[in-house]
Amino acid sequence: QSVLTQPPSVSGAPGQKVTISCIGNSSNIGAGYEVHWYKQFPGTAPKLLISGRSNRPSGVPDRVSGSKSGTSASLAIAGLQADDEADYYCQSYDKSLNIWVFGGGTRLNVL
Amino acid sequence: QLQLQESGPGLVRPSETLSLTCSVSGDSLSSDAYFWGWIRQPPGKGLEWIGNIFYRGNTFYNPSLKSRVIISLDTSKNQFSLKLSSVTAADTAVYYCARRHNSFDTWGQGTQVTVSS
Numbered sequence: 001q002s003v004l005t006q007p008p009s010v011s012g013a014p015g016q017k018v019t020i021s022c023i024g025n026s027s028n029i030g031a032g033y034e035v036h037w038y039k040q041f042p043g044t045a046p047k048l049l050i051s052g053r054s055n056r057p058s059g060v061p062d063r064v065s066g067s068k069s070g071t072s073a074s075l076a077i078a079g080l081q082a083d084d085e086a087d088y089y090c091q092s093y094d095k096s097l098n099i100w101v102f103g104g105g106t107r108l109n110v111l
Numbered sequence: 112q113l114q115l116q117e118s119g120p121g122l123v124r125p126s127e128t129l130s131l132t133c134s135v136s137g138d139s140l141s142s143d144a145y146f147w148g149w150i151r152q153p154p155g156k157g158l159e160w161i162g163n164i165f166y167r168g169n170t171f172y173n174p175s176l177k178s179r180v181i182i183s184l185d186t187s188k189n190q191f192s193l194k195l196s197s198v199t200a201a202d203t204a205v206y207y208c209a210r211r212h213n214s215f216d217t218w219g220q221g222t223q224v225t226v227s228s
Contacts, residue, residue: 036214
C-alpha cells in the first residue's frame, strides 16, 4: 500500500478535462513538501511531467497543470488527447519515513 | 543533453548480490547541484525509491532496503552503482537510475532484473 493514495484509473473523452488526485498526510504533502508528477507509457521509463505546483519541463503543454491543498495534490489535464493515455504517478517526500514516496499510480484511459 | 544508461546482469540467483551501473553523459556527477538515485518497479506495480547519492558520497537509503543496499560513485568514469545483497524473487523489477534536484527530472531507460535460480 502506497503512502500517497491515487485512484487506480480515471477516464475521459477526447477534448474533456480530467483530474487525478494524490492524497497524503501531515508527514508528506501536508508538511509542505513539493509534489511532482510523472507520466509513464507501458514498457518505458517514467518522465517528469510537473515539478512542484506548475513547473513544466520543455515540451509539456500548458493544458497540464498541478495544484496542492492541505494534505492532497491534483493533476489536471485539459483537452484530452489520445497521447495522454498512460500511467501517472505523484511523488513527494515523507519526513516520518525519511523516504521519497510515490503514489500507486493512476491509469488514464482516453475513451 | 543529459542521458543516463543502466547496465548489469538481467538474471540474478536468489541469495546473491544484484549489481547495476548507471553511466551518465551530458552532466558531471561531481556537480553539487544534484543527487543521483535508484528507483525500481516490480512487474505490474508502482515505483519504489531505493536510494540517492550526492557528489560528496553522502548516501540516503530506503529504510526497508537499507541493510542490503550500497550505492557508490565513480566520478572518474562518471558512473554510479547499486548493489543489493541477499536478493529474493521480491527484488525482481525494472531498475531505473535517475537524477534528482527537487524532482527526479531525468531517468534512464531502465533495466529488467529477474531473480531466479
